[in-house]
Amino acid sequence: MKHYEVEILDAKTKDKLCFLDKVEPNATIGEIKSMFHKSHPQWYPTRQSIRLDAKGKSLKDEDVLQHLPVGTTATFYFRDLGAQISWVTVFLTEYTGPLVLYLMFYFRVPFIYASKYDFSTSKHWVVHLACMCHSFHFLKRNLETLFVHRFSHGTMPLRNIFKNCTYYWGFAAWMAYYINHPLYTPPIYGEQQIRLALILFLFCQIGNFSIHIALRNLRPPGSKTRKIPYPTKNPFTWIFVLVSCPNYTYELGSWLGFTLMTQCLPVAFFTLVGFIQMTVWAKGKHRSYLKEFRDYPPLRSPILPFIL
């Protein structure tokens, strides 16, 4: 069996960083990254970007050496992706913040509102309902992160955690401040409005969860395969007929429900900003589905049936 030689150069300076000889032809990029890590312990595998071209795309961990367009002496270029943090860690942190912060406002912890209101409770039952919904939502997100989601990438750049937490924690505090304020005004149309909002919210929470389960079942444990999602026996997944990313559709619906329930402008803002971001993600995902699968159902839209 012929062995390969692998040299790894810095993508920017072209310096020779590492030379590996006697590499098996069926070695994967992942294994090469581990070997590189041994000679440069500060660059753990998840922060390595290995490419064939200094300015090209990163190779995947699963790529096999002998299937790449390289000679028996393979030259790869390395770029440091910077400190990495796992997706699970980021998600748990960014979702636990809102959970805790909202409760602090709900229980009117001192120094938020005027001291005569410390530890008092709101006289409006919709405020209690909103707290339950908000807490349920972020608890659900945490549990899904731990038990449902199967991530394609293990890690993301460290600076993302600061950006993401600022977004989630900031908005949560802004919303919670007004909903739990002693001078909060309940919805104009009273019980009707709140009931409709609650139904919408719960419907979309179940829908969102159903989609997450359906997506999880597409992917065997520990794998990173990608398949076209199709409707299952669960009626909440039938929306796959019309939409590529119904998890985002349902998420939008949940937040519209919460906006209606609380009649609070900061919540409306949060819903709007979230919608814009999710639309960007949905369009990207839709585009990659179209690129990857020739037989992708043509009726589907990225996030809103027929519209967007």
Place this chain on the structure above:
Amino acid sequence: MASSEEDGTVEEKENNNKRRTKSALATAWLTFYNIAMTAGWLVLAIAMMRFYIQKGTTKGLYRSIARTLKFFQTFALVEVGHCAIGIVRTSVIVTGVQVCSRIFMVWFVTNSIRQIQSEESVILFLVVWTMTEITRYSYYTFNLLHHLPYFIKWARYNLFIVLYPLGVIGELMTIYAALPFVRRSGMYSMRLPNKYNVSFDYYYCLIIVMLSYIPLFPQLFFHMLRQRRRVLHGEVIVEKDD
């Protein structure tokens, strides 16, 4: 086949012609726009000087030029459009931030708070803006006409060293002077309770705006300094209007 090959090149030529007319149109519009803006700010400068020479005071100067200032400064919003459609190669966000801060200063501070219109700080930033804009728009104009006199290039990349900090001082002093009037009148503010369950205090908003100068001003200033080093020290750079 021969005929389809010909069709192919005819199509190519048509596309090239379309592109050329589009860029000729863009250049014509930009040239007109920059000449018009240079003229506008010149008119403002002359009006300000005439007022001061005739009246001997700056009291009432702002009111006399307010309409012209509002027109030309607001019209500058089209520059964001220029970047968005790509006929000017600058970031939309940078241009957006710059134009919005000017609009904010004109419409939401100076124009709406009459008591500060006679402040000297207003005159200060008006003078700075006028000098800066005349230099900037004439630079763009001459650049588009491919006849850039060196002294205009020199002015654009040197005057800012003095004008930028002076302008910031004028703007900050104006906002600071406006604070007590904003607090007293409660303008642009919304208090609880209300049916939108939101509140907004323009007074604290202005304070946050003033604080935001601290991180933003050095970044913009050093960016201009870097541009200056590249442009004036003869390096060949891909021209990027700033």
